Amino acid sequence: MTSAPGTSADVVVIGAGFAGLAAARDLRDAGRSVLVLEGRDRLGGRTWRRPFASTNQPIEMGGTWVAPQYQPWVAEEMRRYGLRLAEHALMPSRFVWRFDGAITPGFPLSGQELYELERALYRIIEAAHRIDVERPRDLQALADLDVSVEQFLRAEPMSRRTYEFLSAFGSLGSGAASDEWSALTALSLIAASDRSAYAWFAAVVDKLEGGTQSLLDALVEDGDPVLETSARVTHVRQDEGAVTVTCEDGRTYSAGAAIVTAPVNVWRDIAFDPPLSDAKAALARDGHPNRMGKVWALVEGVPEDAMGFGPGNDLLFVAPQYRVGDAVLIVGFSSPPCLLDVTDGAAVGEAVRAYFPGARVAAVDAHDWVADPFARGGWLTYRPGQATRLMSAVQEPDTRVCFAGADIANGWIGWIDGALESGRRAAGQALSIANQNHGGS
Ligand SMILES: Cc1cc2nc3c(=O)[nH]c(=O)nc-3n(C[C@H](O)[C@H](O)[C@H](O)COP(=O)(O)OP(=O)(O)OC[C@H]3O[C@@H](n4cnc5c(N)ncnc54)[C@H](O)[C@@H]3O)c2cc1C
Structure with a gap:
């Protein structure tokens, strides 16, 4: 009408x-x-669902993943309209970690760094328990948590590698560098994920059919x-x-x-x-400072079961999503401080090969949300x-x-x-x- x-x-x-x-x-x-x-x-x-480049494969240029088990408003709409979650076309089950400029075998932290990680996660989860996600944060006594992610993490002594590991996971959820965004946003999302720091990343993996x-x-x-x-x-x-x-x-x-x-x-x-x-x-x-770059790439020569993650890389995270002919369609995210021009196919190819050295990138597709006059950035x-x-x-x-x-x-x-x-x-x-x-x- x-x-x-x-x-x-x-x-x-x-x-x-x-x-x-x-x-x-x-x-x-x-x-x-x-x-x-x-x-x-x-x-x-x-959100914007449309076909990838010159294929028939629909992709999401923006918002994609839902977690109705933690997201009451999504769950309500799904019930109301009888919507279902899609089967996973590809579901990566292992990480390729790239740390300090090299692919590391196994989990990238070890020894003392694991104790630091444990202590930091304890503080994060404890702080998330203080947040009532149904009420604005200024109506709760949370000012001590409304500091930069950098300041929050550095409140406890921590090695550079442990700091970079945690701060990179944060940047994947924020599209901002750790000195630009508030720990309270991260802690709020962890609180919304039933106070699980891991669920904020690992449970939000479903798409609507x-x-x-x-x-x-x-x-x-x-x-x-x-x-x-x-x-x-x-x-x-x-x-x-x-x-x-x-x-x-x-x-x-x-x-x-x-x-x-x-x-x-x-x-x-x-x-x-x-x-x-x-x-x-x-x-x-x-x-808000979110300048997240999201990019899709049609790639040959990559495993279907592995996702790449690592601080300091132009693509902070890459994950296979669909099989298209003999190739794999992967999604990647780039966040400050290492922000990649996701519309630059050659640069995206380099960044994918940082995780998967044999990768041959056939095509790339992305939307620049920061340049888009109706968004001027990612999510808040x-x-x-x-x-x-x-x-x-x-x-x-x-x-x-x-x-x-x-x-x-x-x-x-x-x-x-x-x-x-x-x-x-x-x-x-x-x-x-x-x-x-x-x-x-
Ligand atoms: C790259 C990316 C990845 C994301 N991934 C996820 C995800 O996996 N899961 C998830 O839940 N969320 C994700 N999000 C966030 C999610 O997409 C948004 O939070 C959500 O779609 C925002 O909905 P909204 O209605 O609040 O705002 P918008 O979707 O931005 O809607 C606002 C509307 O207002 C219009 N508008 C703006 N200015 C004007 C004007 N002057 N006059 C008229 N109209 C105007 C815009 O065109 C737009 O249609 C992602 C976002 C991005 C950018």
Whole structure:
């Protein structure tokens, strides 16, 4: 469905990722009219399922893996729409570790380093137990944990290798260097993984059958929102009676309330009148540091059962995902401080050969989320100090304008589950505003 410019709706939702579509569905369930404005010419936001290069193999350029055993909002949508987890096409079962510039036989830490690892994991798990993932972090006494990952790890003496091992696992979850992001984000995700540091990495390995598209399709079909694509919102103005939203091409829409689901890193591109409240303005100004590069490569000459991992490598992690003819389609991640240009096929080939020296890379496919004007980065990982200063305030509406998105979730901050959680919370907020507009109906 489309709608004529100037049309009024009870609520206008900005952004058609999981947060926006879940909010739209809930509002329609509550009997409200909803208009969704999406800047891109496609839905899904930071998830994007499409075929790999010139093959028929669908791949996910962005968000992919779910863990319904730990992710209540994903689990609820799966139940509602009868969605299932996909069979694993390939499931790597062993690591190729590359440490200090060389492939190491066996686990890369040994001797004293293993004691250090044990002590660090104890501290990490103990700290994760202090976090209530259902409440904003500024409402809990957690300021001592809201320091950089580097500062948190270095609080105990630790060898360089143990530090690099732990910090690299962190960077795989954050797309940021250890001095850029808060240990509280990592600890929150560990808390959300039932307080298991290993589960945060090892349990989030499942994909939905049909990929993220299956949940996207279900939300669109069920919510049946009035939807405008290629509708990039540039202005959000509110007065006593309504919110007026203007798109880049001049189209203007009005509603009783709005929900902004655009990623935090693009808030600064939207002119809010009146301006964003203080906490949101601060988050918009400083943004988040996630610059994760995700790349797919069609490779011959690699084992189907091994994943590569190692600090200091241009690809921090690589894992086989699908068999395509005689080749293997692998996914790789690159994170600061060793950030690779994932669109540079030759560089990606070199980085794959660091783990699998015989690899022959036939084709590479990636999307640059940092250069993408509708994302300007990966998923949110808080900078030190942000969550314990701002978190509850950024979740609150600015009068008639509500905010949602994985970036400002409580539980799986930055993940699909968090997008669903916060979209549904914002729908509730917008519903209260709409009810007031209708004199409490
Ligand atoms: C490389 C990568 C890998 C990831 N891996 C995983 C994973 O394995 N598992 C997982 O759970 N999560 C993963 N994530 C995170 C997950 O994809 C996101 O957290 C989630 O999809 C965010 O949903 P959202 O609705 O909050 O935001 P988005 O999906 O970003 O949706 C916001 C929407 O707003 C639109 N928009 C922005 N500005 C405007 C504007 N001015 N006007 C109109 N529309 C606008 C955007 O185009 C977008 O469609 C990954 C993300 C990336 C980038």
